[in-house]
Amino acid sequence: MFSFDEGMQTLPNALSRALGGRVWTDARVTSLKHLAGGFEIRGMRKGKAFRLATKAVATSIPAYQLAPLIAPLSKPTAAALREIVYPPVAEIFLGFRSSDVARTLDGFGFLVPAKENRQILGTIWSSSLFPQRAPENHVALTSFVGGSRQPELYEKSDAELVAMVTEELRSIMSVSGIPVFSKVIRWQKAIPQYNIGYKKIVDEMERCERENAGLFFCSNFKGGIAVGDCVMNGKKVAEKVISSTMDTAI
Structure with missing residues (x-):
């Protein structure tokens, strides 16, 4: 990357x-x-x-x-x-206070295999990979939803996607609190x-x-x-x- x-x-x-x-x-x-x-x-x-x-x-x-x-x-x-x-993919960008993320972000993030039956395809720990992606004492996370596995999730509203991804991150990464920043970008025809x-x-x-x-x-x-x-x-x-x-x- x-x-x-x-x-x-x-x-x-x-x-x-x-x-x-x-x-x-x-x-x-x-x-x-x-x-x-x-x-x-x-x-x-x-x-x-x-x-x-x-x-x-x-x-x-x-x-x-x-x-x-x-x-x-x-x-x-x-x-x-x-x-x-070209399946649809939604990118959900979330920002959290560092104190609200219990897990050490010491990698690139994670991908989710289909057998886990999750509602996200994976998450990139953006602020761990690249500088200037989040203010001091904050972290930036980029999650992906939809794809060929669950294209129907792409149809959810921005608010629904933010809430859904937040809950998934709570379960997977022990994230607490609420996002201090959120943005959704949609790619109706994403990766071939x-x-x-x-x-x-x-x-x-x-x-x-x-x-x-x-x-x-x-x-x-x-x-x-x-x-x-x-x-x-x-x-x-x-x-x-x-x-x-x-x-x-x-």
């Missing part, structure tokens, strides 16, 4: 400053076509339509958004992308699931790449979901893009 003093937003902010105007943001791609010698990309940006011609395309958008764009290139690949499941048979989906993506020279899949649904995996895969894809076309700006 890793982060920054000011949170993970530090990384995209730094990338944005380094890249400047070389990257378009707030642009929505509406179509992707494979033409002789490259690709045609159409979309909308700031209320205006645009058209781009390029020799290579590296896509990192979620599978459920990519599927309709890939369909004109390969219907089987689009169908495979639609099979990828590498379910049994997932290799067939990856094989289909690789077949599509071979048949559409210059197309590269680069997302957390291929090659690993962790930030480290995504960074490494991104570097590998960047090298492939460079080698596939040395004279085309992407």
Whole structure:
């Protein structure tokens, strides 16, 4: 695990400053076509339509958004992308006084196996892992609810989630008192699931790449979901893009 003093937003902010105007943001791609010698990309940006011609395309958008764009290139690949499941997950951030947490927070936190029949997937002891996550004499805890195991819990209100997680932490960690801080963030489509048979989906993506020279899949649904995996895969894809076309700006 890793982060920054000011949170993970530090990384995209730094990338944005380094890249400047070389990257378009707030642009929505509406179509992707494979033409002789490259690709045609159409979309909308700031209320205006645009058209781009390029020799290579590296896509990192979620599978459920990519599927309709890939369909004109390969219907089987689009169908495979639609099979990828993104269950909902709610993150519940709670702050407690250190005196209200009896257990020594001397690790990263804990994950909960299904057989424990709990209502949380796990908890990260954020203030133990990273500095500046909680004021002095306080602790910050990040818990996860829902997922493929209990997607229905995602539908609970923020107040219900805070109360539910607080009770679970009382039972598991001997937390007392009430949270002095709480915040809920919801991810309706969270982490792609590498379910049994997932290799067939990856094989289909690789077949599509071979048949559409210059197309590269680069997302957390291929090659690993962790930030480290995504960074490494991104570097590998960047090298492939460079080698596939040395004279085309992407």
